[in-house]
Amino acid sequence: MRIYFETYGCALNKGDTYSMMTLLKGRNHEIVNSEEQADVLVINTCAVRMETEEKMKKRILELSKTGKKLVVAGCLAGAEPGLVMSLAPQSSLIGPQSIGDVVKAVESRERIVSLHGELPSVLPSVFEGLISVIPIADGCAGSCNFCITKLARKELRSYPPRMIVETARKAIEKGAKEIELTGQDTAAYGLDLGRDIRLADLVGEVSSLEGDFMVRVGMMTPELAMRQLDDLLDAWDNPKVYKFFHLPVQSGNDQVLRAMNRKYTLDEFREIVREIRKRFPLVNITTDIIVGHPGEDENAFEDTLNLMKELRFERIHIAMYSLRPNTRSAMMTQVPGPIKKERLKRAVTLYEELSREIHREYVGRKMKVLVLENGKDNTKIGRTLNYIPVIVKDADLGKWYEAEITDSSFFDLRGSIV
CATH class of the missing domain: 2.40.50.140 (Nucleic acid-binding proteins)
Incomplete structure (x- = not known):
């Protein structure tokens, strides 16, 4: 059959789509570039924010009206299956931890609902351009109060290291110049495997492969990065590893971090940044910040602005807190919407000012x-x-x-x- 994919959300979702494409191509199905060409439509959804969910709902309704077989995959299917069923009663549902069942969903004459299954038997052999996105783990070891993704990806499941390294080797042979190792929390890699292999070991193995390529590692939580920081710094010392760390701080106030159920303090986060910059002076430390989480008063928000000025992150993904169903943060006393919007505007303005300053320092180099x-x-x-x-x-x-x-x-x- 001819199958059309639409993918939304993070790099892990993109990697999951490539894994599903790989499985289907192995069954001699054809991946096409438009819904008009397709027999089956697969939408790989995101549910991280309220406005994202609204966009997903609208798109699912549009695709369901085409009359073609529809498979709804990803985090919205996993976290809110009842919602998806109400929008598209005839669609099959594939949760993000059961993407291996995409073949069954595409080929079956019956409607398939699979929200939790086995890890897929393959990692992506499909990639676009020169960048190969390879998932290294599904799920995380944390339990952040604001996160709906935890409801969709309930448990940490790491892919075997040999499988990842072999997938990277084949991608390099096919011409990939960037290997992006991705996961919900890459620093959690290996915690579930019961063996002495962690993220640093995996990065070392991938970066030692032959070929002209670079390795980029996706987001890692500060608390798990902190536990293995020396080993990570040694692994990043390889010239084939980008000097890039994505460490979401989320807030510049310890009380708000506790309300979020984040497992580190601001002083610990500062120490991680200091150690990284001491080892790699020209490093890119990217972070995430949530503005307006329950418990954030004006002083706490000012703490976040001050942290941005102090640590001068290369890039910041700033988001206004979005109430998500069935999460602990949703049951807390909420910051009023107009205050959240005003704080978001101030944070983004400061970020743009800081980023322009930081980037101007590169001019002439x-x-x-x-x-x-x-x-x-x-x-x-x-x-x-x-x-x-x-x-x-x-x-x-x-x-x-x-x-x-x-x-x-x-x-x-x-x-x-x-």
Whole structure:
């Protein structure tokens, strides 16, 4: 059959889609680029925020009206299956921890509902462009009070290291120049395997493969990164590993962190950042911040702004707290909507100011850049060794260049090939 995929949400969702595509291609099904071409429609959903859920609901309704077989996969299917069933009663449901059942859902004449199954037997052999996204684990070891994803991905399940390394090796042989190791919390990798292998060991094995490529590691929680920081720093010392760490701090106030059920203090987070920057002075530390979580008063919000100024993160994903059903944070006293919106505006304004300052410091430098993607107006997008995007012209995909940084914005750098 001809199958069309739509994917929303995080890099792990994207990796799950590639795994489902790989399974279906192994059964001789064809992946097509539009719903008009398809016999079966698969939407891999996200449920992390309320506005995202509204977008998913609208799209599920639209796809259900096509009259074609519909499979709803991903976190909305896993966290709120009753909602999905009410929107599209004839659709099959595949939770994010049962994506291996996508073949059954596509091929069966009956409606399939599978919310928790086995890990898929394969990792993605499908990738787009030069970037191969490889899930290393599903689920996490935490229990954040604001998180609905925990309801969809209930338990931590790490993929075997040999499976991951072999998938990366095959991707490199097919031309991948970036191996993105992703998970809900990459620092949790291996905790469930009952053996002495952790994220640092896995990164070491992947980065030791032959070939011209770089390894990028996805988000890790501070509390688990802290437990293995020395080993992680040793693994990141490999020249094939981007000097990039995604460590979500979420708030600059310890009381709010406790309300969120985060398992670290601000002093511990500061120490992690200090140690990373001491080892890698030109490092990219990216973080996430939630504005307006229950328990955040004006002083707590000011603490968050002050932390942004103090630690000067390379990139910040700022989101206004979104009440999610069946989570502990939803049962707490809420910050009024207008206050949340006003704080979000102030936080984003500060972030843009800080980011422009940080990026201006790169102007005039010569930096090594790996060109990975096509940009707008015949430009290309490269990445520095600390994973900052650089817009260049007259460059070929998949090649390294030395670029002189000529200009900057809050989002990226502009360079000319030397």
